[in-house]
Amino acid sequence: MTAGLDRLLPALVHHIVNTLGWHELRPLQSAAMAPLLEGSDAILLAPTAGGKTEAATFPLLSAMEEQSWQGTSVLYICPLRALLNNLQPRLAGYASWLGRTAAVWHGDIGTAARVRMMREPPDILLTTPESLEAMLVSTKVDTRRLFAGLRAVVVDEVHAFAGDDRGWHLLAVLERLSRLAGRPLQRIGLSATVGNPAELLAWLQGSQRDRPRSVVSPPTGPDVVPDLTVDHVGTIDNASAVIAALHKGEKRLVFVDSRRRAEELGIALRARNVTTFLSHSSLSADERRRSEQAFAEARDCVIVATSTLELGIDVGDLDRVIQIDAPPTVASFLQRLGRTGRRADTSRNCLFLCLDETAVLAVAGLLERWTAGWVEPIVPPAHPRHIVAQQILALALQENQIGLQTWREWWRDLPLLDEHSDEIFNYLLTEGYLERDGAMAFIGPQAEKKFGRRYFSDLLAVFSAPPEFTVLAGREEIGRVGDDVLLANDHGSPRVLLLAGRAWQVRHIDWKRRRCFVELSDLPGRAKWGGSDSGLSFEITRGQRTVLLDGEPSSAIFTRRAQAALRELRERHAENVWATGTVIRRNHRGLTWWTWAGTATNRTLQASLPDVADPRQRIDDSSLRLRNDIPLNLLSKALTGAIDLVTPDVNKHAVRGLKFSSALPPELAIRTISERLADREHTRMVLSDSHRIHVDME
CATH class of the missing domain: 3.40.50.300 (P-loop containing nucleotide triphosphate hydrolases)
Structure with missing residues (x-):
């Protein structure tokens, strides 16, 4: 019997060999058996289609049977409903080999199916963090009964969670579930390659950092050049x-x-x-x-x-x-x-x-970094204070009331909470989001007003989507479009949208119900949605600089047209790149500092050098416009002197993009956004670089 299979329940091995036709496990699956069966928290790393799902679920199914786990004992969490729907038949098949069940719970699941699951809880529940939150605050779900037997949580695509606020929300919900279950939960993250797997696993463990942990990332065989x-x-x-x-x-x-x-x-x-x-x-x-x-x-x-x-x-x-x-x-x-x-x-x-x-x-630039063996570390967003506000209100809904002195116990020492958490709690009390009743607090009128629509559904998700119109062709829903494409003045011409790869002529807009009725058209149309560009990272922008200095990476074939484009860029930037530092260039357009440091770093430099950087400019990845009236001999001194790093200025209206910002003290909300826009580490690196000044000849 091959490595790993001998650790599994014989009935499970029988089906792996005879039903799936597998006579051996993949390297990741073999390597994961021992730590997972021993109860360790783990990160399982493998490329797409590397067998991560089976590497997690086979040992959990074996433990489930050998240790007689009852009720819903395993949560399988995904970032997308479509991914849950895709996985459910496979996991249900595996579970059925042992007489166990697996079911999906998310917003598209009907009432009858939910009632059935509450009556006969599945052994494996596939869901999203938002649906878990909805269950916890629902008056129709007995979560203490449903999750009493919970033992383990599998987080698929864990890197997709950890890189944004959904990750903090997930960790906070898992802490609450652990308290309801009355035990620590084994946490297993599945991920493709990341730059910092040990740190990602420590983050996933939340407050239970004293538990055993394992990064499972075995060699996958000889590297095949793509x-x-x-x-x-x-x-x-x-x-x-x-x-x-x-x-x-x-x-x-x-x-x-x-x-x-x-x-x-x-x-x-x-x-x-x-x-x-x-x-x-x-x-x-x-x-x-x-x-x-x-x-x-x-x-x-x-x-x-x-x-x-x-x-x-x-x-x-x-x-x-x-x-x-x-x-x-x-x-x-x-x-x-x-x-x-x-x-x-x-x-x-x-x-x-x-x-x-x-x-x-x-x-x-991206391929240069990859060729050098670099992959982004997954770094959770800094200062998730708005998630603290959301979690306090969600807990008040879940428990009906929370203790003024004991509410923190639900999250123990989870890094979500910081020195401002008491300030946030007191603000919720002062502004009426919470109402005081002796030593307890409960949901107040301001929370009802801001988040109470449709049973507080807006409080359950930490991401927000802009208001959109539902597009209907007859009774069939095609999709959604933003207000801006419908509000644009077409000067009497037919209004034609692009959606689902087809052109649709607008026949009627129901502004009150936010519905747009269309029919197929042969006329040219347009598509438009709002969006934002956060800019490139320091590393990838420095990769671009390397390409301009040394040529394109050998890991890819560049066509003649691509080579010609790079030659043109090398000629254009010949005086803007320097292998050992940054370039300050003066020409007829003004004074430009070519940092090649990424948007966040350049944004931090502008904020930290108010007497040097032009305050009116659109920040990009590669350069920063400096004030043209600064003598060059003073400029070098200004960049090499003692500089206090400052976070970027933020317009007060920018807090609208931070969900639940209304439940934060206004100054704290603005500071949170400002701190998230900064990159202090790489700003210090740029300031410590050598700086070369180049003046174009007239």
Whole structure:
């Protein structure tokens, strides 16, 4: 019997060998058996399709039977409902081998199914953090009974949680569940490659950092060099021509950076008679499901997607991944690359189609960092004070009342709470979000007013979506669009939207009910959604500098067009890059500091150097505009002197983007956003660099 299988329950091994036809486990699955069966918390690391789900669930199923776990003993948490729906049949099949059950609970699950689950709780419950929160505060769910037997939690795509506020929300909910269950919960995170797995595991453990922990990341065999090509195509229409011409007869997954871009490319591909499907967050769940199912069953076709298909949703065997411009991170690139090469006769591949020269440089910089072995560390957002406010209110709903002196005990020493947590609690009392009753507090009128709609549903999710209109063709929901595309003045012309890769003419808008009624059209349309660009990191921007100095990385083939774009950029930036420091350049356009340090660092430099940096500028990744009236001899002294690092100024209206900010003291809300925009570590590095001054000759 191969390594790992001998640790499992014989009945489970029988089905692994005879039902699945597996005569050995994958390296990750073998390596995970001992620590998980011994109850250790763990991070399991493997590329996409590396067998992480089985590596976690097989030992848990074995422990479940051997230790007679009863009721809902395992939670399986995913960031996306679609991923839960995709996994449920597989996990239910595994559980059934031992007479156990697995079921999904999220917002799309009907009342009858929920009642059935409460009456006969599944052994494995697949859900999201938001649905867990909804269960905890619901008066219809007996959570103490439902979670009394809870033993373990599997967090799929844990890196996707840890990198934003959903991760803090998840940890806080797990602390509350642990208290309800009356025991520590074994925590198992599943992830693709990350730069700091040990730190990620320590974060996942929350307040139970005294428990055993294991990072499981065995070698996956010899490294296979992927097939990477970078091209400069100029326009979306040109990109559609390349996609239509290449790899006919194959299944191609195309990633884009926005919903608008997905719609534009979808319509362009269909105009070239390419069988095309779309997947993005503004399409209805039914529309996405139809697209993903049709794509999984087809052969000669393309599916265009935003990051919705970056995670492990199964859309069948892929032949090609195509990326329009650059993905935002190395980790994202690896996730997308990992969608290919799953069949024995295929290899991992990615074709980058860049729409402008700067995108060619962005791809080259990202590949330079990856070639050097660098992957982003997962760093939870700093100072999640708005999540503290949300959790206090959620706990008050869950328990009906909370102790003025004992509320902190629910989260023990979870790093979510900091020196401002008492200030936040007192603010909730003062402003009427909580009402005092002796030594206890309960939900107050201000919380009812701000968050009480639809049974406090707005309090259950830490992310917020902008108000959108539901688009209907007859009774069929197509998706959602933002206000701005409907409010734009069309000067009497027909109003035509792009959605689901098709053009729709607007026939009627129900402004009160936020519904837009449409019909198919042959007229040209447009797609538009709001969005934000947080800029590139220090590391990837420095990767771009390396490319400008040393040439494109050898890990990819750059077409003649891409090479020409990089040559043009090297000539343009010849005086703006320096291998051992930064460049300050004066020319007819003014004084520019070429830091190549990323947006957050440049933003921090501007705030910390008010007498040097131009206060009126749009901050970018590579440079910072300086005041033109500063003598160059004084500039060097100003940059090398003692500098107090300051967080960027924040407009008071920016707090609207921080959900639950209204439940924070206003100054604390502004400070929280300001601190999140800063990058002190890399700012210190830039200031300690050498600085070279270059003056262009007139």
